[in-house]
Amino acid sequence: MHPKRLFIKDFLYKLPEERIAKYPLPQRDESKLLVYKDQSITEDTYYNLEKYIPGNSLLIFNNTKVVEARLLFQKSTGSIIEIFCLEPADIYADITTAMLQKGKVLWKCLIGGAKKWKDEPVIKIIKNDLKEFKFTAKKIEKFTDYFLIAFSWDDDSLSFAEVLHAAGSVPLPPYLNRTAEETDKERYQTIYAKYNGSVAAPTAGLHFTERLFQKLDQKNIQRDFVTLHVGAGTFKPVKAAIMEEHEMHTEFIDVRAALIENILQHIDKTVIAVGTTSLRTIESLYWLGVKTILNPTIYLESLQVYQWDAYDVDAENISAKDALQALLQWMKQHNLSSLITKTQIIIAPGYALKIAKALITNFHQPQSTLLLLVAAIIGDDWRRVYNYALENNFRFLSYGDGCLLYPVAV
Template identity: 35%
Template sequence: MPLRLDDFDYHLPEELIAQTPLPERCASRLLVIDNDRLEDRVFSDLPDYLNAGDLLVFNDTRVIHARLYGVKDSGGQVEVLIERPIGRHEALAQVRASKSPRAGSSLRLAGAFDVTVLGRVGEFFHLRFPDSENLLDLLDNHGELPLPPYIRRSADNHDESRYQTVYAREPGSVAAPTAGLHFDDALLERLAAKGVGRAWLTLHVGAGTFQPVRVDDLGEHRMHKERYVIPEETVDAIKATRAAGGRVIAVGTTSLRALEAAAQDGPLEPGSNETELFILPGFGFQVADALITNFHLPKSTLLMLVSALAGMDRMRRAYDHAVEQRYRFFSYGDAMFIAHRNDKVSHEI
């Protein structure tokens, strides 16, 4: 039978949606899924489940100040959320207004500069920013950090650091790769001392990651595009890990999606590309052996992705357990480590 949207639904009490981060990054709880066994731990226990020779693959993207407020040239209020930059002076964006702006019109943003609406690209607006300043600099100076829609408050100064990973360095995302938020420098040092390797890639998360799936037949869903870069050093590290018998552990669904997208047409190769890869149960994984991830929204493509890796029944049990044990959910919530799968990954790297 084809997969349906309701196959990935679950009941989540609203009070379990984390609205603020814990004071310490690695104090979050950690649900370990080791085949059919569930273990309740804390994130600082992660080194107990990793071995010397394993490799963690991190997404080093940095969240930009992607939310802007302003007015249309007609005077109406407008809210702009950058989906992704396109070069130095253009971007795709979500635009919220009482009436959608027309192509050729202008938006006055942050009371400081004008942008031109070039047209539509699917559900997004194509915007042209002033040539006088780099787009990322404009956003940094005038925009706001965009917290996810399920966090019912505006970003504050604390979020400026806590909604970034400690290793964030490549600006371009409008949402954090949240599995990485649990790592602090001390934990990274402990993992390195144990002989766990680390490698990096960049996938800039777009605002489309929060878009709901609007079709019941999942075969009809189309993913938003995201750009990724996988360095040659990361590919070399993965090959060396595999040759030595270690595991490749993706830190977050963004890392996993980039790795699997880059291996869809043959052996894993370094480089830059865009992906619309939609990972559903039945997907043949080529690269990742294990995954560190947060808990995901009901009926979301990310829940479908982790169900593909762990198995649907195993993931249902894990989520039921997490709700029963009052885990904290979503971006500022707790984490899980999908440590092993019953079926083997088909490695072709």
């Protein structure tokens, strides 16, 4: 069945409020780990992850960095305007370029208290490393799903990423129902986060520590990195009755040619995605490669993955190896050492993994596209896995525990 015809009500389960982890554990790698393999369930902790992964495997992590995207401005009347930065305006080539802008930048944002904000700019004075600078936000235009905001600041030595770090706060997921605290600046960030751009953490990676990496190294379990900047759309609820009526969010990905070469070297071994964002990225690579095979002269601007490509593009006879080699060849022809593009891929029941052999992920919200992704991997057993987790005191969502899922053999 085509995923367009899936009913979202079939992916409902009861998640009690008390099972949502409001805070992380003191030690990252002491989070519980549910292992689903060969249709059986066992449990352990992340610290012992290497026991459940074959030697010579390749783990793919998302090294995006969460930015302090939540901004509060106080009007002269005393009322508070909350601005949530979503993504840069379309004039920028990618998020990194926009984050490095100095003096001014255009950004797509959500606004809390929008009715209280007319046309006048809002201003706040920010103290940063014993200096002060004036930070201004001006509303430019209203669109269906966002406002276009012009930010400016009177210290041209600062990039927008640095301004956000000084002026903003960590945008915790709405289901935590609490304000960000000082400890969230560190804990809502992976230890390997590198490139500014996400408004939500790739939470499967929050469990990894240097001591865990050392244990993985001892078993020759390698790791490599992609960059997918997580947008607020990751929390976008599915309000449509059937998936055909739901528009999947689009996110920026940045992938090095060296990463694709590394995957090719492990394509006949075990490639494991750490997190749904890593999975969406490496599976998107397959479809990008397919597009270069079907259309060798495709332009960079057209080389992206749309929502239903994985089900509507005819790639029956194209292997993962062929697709990745074709993508590398296309990048070489265009003198690209890395590929920056967008993906809107939706992984749902009916999808067969092309590159990944397993997934490490947290437990997700009911009726979410992330739960559809889990169901694509382990089929109807997602209910058995989630019921086990609920009955055995696993903690759910961003700061919760997680699982290692091997696909059901077909």
